[in-house]
Amino acid sequence: MPEVGVGERLKTVVVGYGFIGRVHSERWSKIDEVKLTAVVDIVPERAREAAETYRCNAYTSLSEALDREKPDIVDICTPTYTHKQLVLEALNAHTNVVCEKPLALSLQDCREIIKAAKESGMKFMVAHCLRFFPDYSTVKRLVEGGEVGEPRIARAYRLSAKPGWATWYLNQDKSGGVIVDLAIHDVDFLRWLFADEVSRVYAQALKPRDVKAQTHAQVLLKFRKGYIAFVEASWSMPDGFPFTTYFEVAGTDGIVLLDSRASTPLTIHRRGGVEELSPVDRDGYLLELQHFARCVLEDKTPMVPGEEAVKTLEVCFAAVESSLTGEPVNLPLEEV
Amino acid sequence: MRRLRAGLISFAHMHAYSYARVLKELPNVEFVAIADDDKARGEEACRRYGVKRFYEDFREMFKREELDFVVITSENAKHHDQAVEAAENGVHILCEKPIATSLRDADDMIRRARKAGVKFQTCFVMRYSDVVLRVKELLDSGELGRLMAITATNHGKCPGGWFVDKELAGGGTIMDHTVHVADLMRWFTGSEASKVYAEMGINIRKQLTVEDNALIMLSFRNGVQASIDPSWSRPDSFPIWGDVYMELLGSDGRLMLDGFRQVVYSSNVKGGPTWVHHYWGCDVDYEMVSHFVKCITEDLEPRATGFDGRQALEIALAAYKSIEEGKPVELPLL
Numbered sequence: 001m002p003e004v005g006v007g008e009r010l011k012t013v014v015v016g017y018g019f020i021g022r023v024h025s026e027r028w029s030k031i032d033e034v035k036l037t038a039v040v041d042i043v044p045e046r047a048r049e050a051a052e053t054y055r056c057n058a059y060t061s062l063s064e065a066l067d068r069e070k071p072d073i074v075d076i077c078t079p080t081y082t083h084k085q086l087v088l089e090a091l092n093a094h095t096n097v098v099c100e101k102p103l104a105l106s107l108q109d110c111r112e113i114i115k116a117a118k119e120s121g122m123k124f125m126v127a128h129c130l131r132f133f134p135d136y137s138t139v140k141r142l143v144e145g146g147e148v149g150e151p152r153i154a155r156a157y158r159l160s161a162k163p164g165w166a167t168w169y170l171n172q173d174k175s176g177g178v179i180v181d182l183a184i185h186d187v188d189f190l191r192w193l194f195a196d197e198v199s200r201v202y203a204q205a206l207k208p209r210d211v212k213a214q215t216h217a218q219v220l221l222k223f224r225k226g227y228i229a230f231v232e233a234s235w236s237m238p239d240g241f242p243f244t245t246y247f248e249v250a251g252t253d254g255i256v257l258l259d260s261r262a263s264t265p266l267t268i269h270r271r272g273g274v275e276e277l278s279p280v281d282r283d284g285y286l287l288e289l290q291h292f293a294r295c296v297l298e299d300k301t302p303m304v305p306g307e308e309a310v311k312t313l314e315v316c317f318a319a320v321e322s323s324l325t326g327e328p329v330n331l332p333l334e335e336v
Numbered sequence: 337m338r339r340l341r342a343g344l345i346s347f348a349h350m351h352a353y354s355y356a357r358v359l360k361e362l363p364n365v366e367f368v369a370i371a372d373d374d375k376a377r378g379e380e381a382c383r384r385y386g387v388k389r390f391y392e393d394f395r396e397m398f399k400r401e402e403l404d405f406v407v408i409t410s411e412n413a414k415h416h417d418q419a420v421e422a423a424e425n426g427v428h429i430l431c432e433k434p435i436a437t438s439l440r441d442a443d444d445m446i447r448r449a450r451k452a453g454v455k456f457q458t459c460f461v462m463r464y465s466d467v468v469l470r471v472k473e474l475l476d477s478g479e480l481g482r483l484m485a486i487t488a489t490n491h492g493k494c495p496g497g498w499f500v501d502k503e504l505a506g507g508g509t510i511m512d513h514t515v516h517v518a519d520l521m522r523w524f525t526g527s528e529a530s531k532v533y534a535e536m537g538i539n540i541r542k543q544l545t546v547e548d549n550a551l552i553m554l555s556f557r558n559g560v561q562a563s564i565d566p567s568w569s570r571p572d573s574f575p576i577w578g579d580v581y582m583e584l585l586g587s588d589g590r591l592m593l594d595g596f597r598q599v600v601y602s603s604n605v606k607g608g609p610t611w612v613h614h615y616w617g618c619d620v621d622y623e624m625v626s627h628f629v630k631c632i633t634e635d636l637e638p639r640a641t642g643f644d645g646r647q648a649l650e651i652a653l654a655a656y657k658s659i660e661e662g663k664p665v666e667l668p669l670l
Contacts, residue, residue: 152537152538152539152540152549152569153537153540153549153551153565153567153569155489155565157487157583200535202533202535202553202664204485204553204555204561204563205561206484206485206561206585208587216484216485216585218485218487218553218561218562218563220533220535220551220553220563222535225538226537226538227537227538228535228536228537228549228550228551229551230551230563230565232487232563232583234585236484236485236585236590237585237590238588238589238590241590248569250540250549250567250569250570250571251540252540252541252542253571254571254573255569255570255571255574326531326664327663327664328533328662328663328664
């Protein structure tokens with residue numbers, strides 16, 4: 001592990017300045033323990049834009065950034081299909097790595113990454129941000145505190161318009177589709193909330209004719225303890241649809257639910273449109289990245305190590321399989 | 337104006353009280369008799385609604401009264417014999433959902449009503465909701481494009497009583513809460529379910545011998561994929577009874593329907609830290625009963641027939657079969 005003295009800040013490099021890279025860069029810049037020293041993007045203008053915004057260095061390749069910056073943390077925010085190669089390269093250069101979800105697009109790739117992370121001895125985390133979101137972590141706290149008694153049944157929605165910010169999402173081979181990229185949030189949260197593994201999954205998904213990916217999915221999960229859950233994830237909402245999430249869990253003593261539509265404190269009406277905002281500066285992304293920085297500083301195991309992420313992905317892969325075969329899929333999946 | 341003579345069988349189902357209220361409100365209906373195998377309950381209802389004659393035995397009611405139509409709001413498993421008796425006596429039938437507890441019973445009820453030439457309506461009250469009607473119009477207009485997916489919930493609290501007695505109810509929450517939204521799905525899609533998969537959870541209420549939570553996935557013949565959460569997953573402390581909630585995804589748009597959101601909130605120092613919701617939306621029970629009366633007087637087809645009741649029941653039964661077999665079930669079952 002790199003030596004970090006008192007008052008010194010962890011040198012952090014963000015790789016990929018797209019949607020999530022921009023979010024992460026902004027949060028890193030607010031974390032005291034960290035200094036965002038560089039942003040990497042294969043598009044030079046984007047790297048330069050980041051450099052100007054955060055007064056950091058710009059690179060178009062990770063190798064160069066690793067070489068020159070000798071970072072303590074590398075944050076992989078590139079499209080999913082590029083994760084493995086970049087994570088392995090960063091680990092190989094002996095940096096701590098946080099990688100955006102989904103970790104990878106096959107169980108084999110996940111296992112390769114996990115093995116490399118273990119062998120490197122560096123901290124490795126997959127950015128399953130929902131576990132850090134204040135609303136979702138409140139649900140977790142309430143359920144752990146016994147608010148619903150023993151959990152029994154849950155349902156979750158995650159509804160979005162077509163991702164207009166990048167084209168690779170709508171390519172099943174590059175993103176894994178709406179189950180692997182979007183439903184994964186609630187699948188992971190449910191595993192964490194229930195502290196249990198999924199034993200069987202059944203899913204239905206839509207793939208519009210003119211799109212190369214599944215864009216709307218309904219997923220039914222059965223957990224080993226017998227809890228059941230319904231997860232819906234969509235990129236099929238009409239343009240302009242406000243991103244909407246919903247979660248409820250009912251148990252032997254009660255129910256806990258959250259609804260993004262009902263918890264928006266700020267509505268702004270402008271000519272030609274309405275904007276609804278729910279600002280919280282110490283949001284899930286900031287808490288997540290700060291958590292990772294502290295794990296590095298204090299030599300602790302991150303909340304979502306690769307072993308956790310692969311279990312969530314396994315459920316998602318099984319759901320995709322079920323949606324294609326029309327049959328329920330039992331877990332764990334056979335080793336390939 | 338000749339007033340239609342109405343009878344009602346059993347206050348076992350709580351909806352009976354609302355239908356009875358409507359029977360009293362309608363100017364062209366005379367609410368003449370109540371039959372109930374629970375004497376005290378039936379006689380109390382007679383007093384409450386100013387109904388003159390009470391019968392413990394519904395057969396006796398049909399024998400003695402010249403009824404035009406009867407409302408059947410007994411326990412699910414009793415619907416069949418009562419509807420058959422009504423049909424034999426040439427009495428039109430308004431039957432609470434689910435229509436019956438088996439397809440064999442449902443088919444027999446439909447056949448006998450048809451043979452007797454009486455109207456048979458299943459109490460799918462949501463077809464009379466102004467909110468639902470607006471959705472139906474919107475879908476039929478094609479504004480949302482081709483319908484592709486539906487997600488629905490019909491949550492509730494546990495009603496207890498005979499609803500949790502398999503002999504009388506035919507099952508638990510799946511039997512009680514699947515059919516309303518299953519019916520709306522059939523109505524909206526204009527199609528029939530072709531495949532059903534379901535999972536049952538562990539009971540929320542340990543003392544129950546029927547299921548109280550489950551999740552159902554469906555495919556329709558026209559390709560629409562759907563899901564239903566029919567669970568009694570709301571605790572007794574929940575501020576509202578439950579919900580009828582649907583999300584519909586079309587190729588050109590998306591729609592969310594929350595059937596009972598039209599409420600006024602109140603909070604009272606005596607009630608503890610909670611909101612009370614006061615519903616002010618349309619009166620679906622009034623619309624349904626009055627429309628059924630109109631179907632009789634003007635010889636119209638009821639908006640939800642016995643066949644509609646049967647098709648929705650089949651989806652609930654398919655869910656039980658899927659759970660039993662641990663795999664998807666193809667429809668039709670018979």
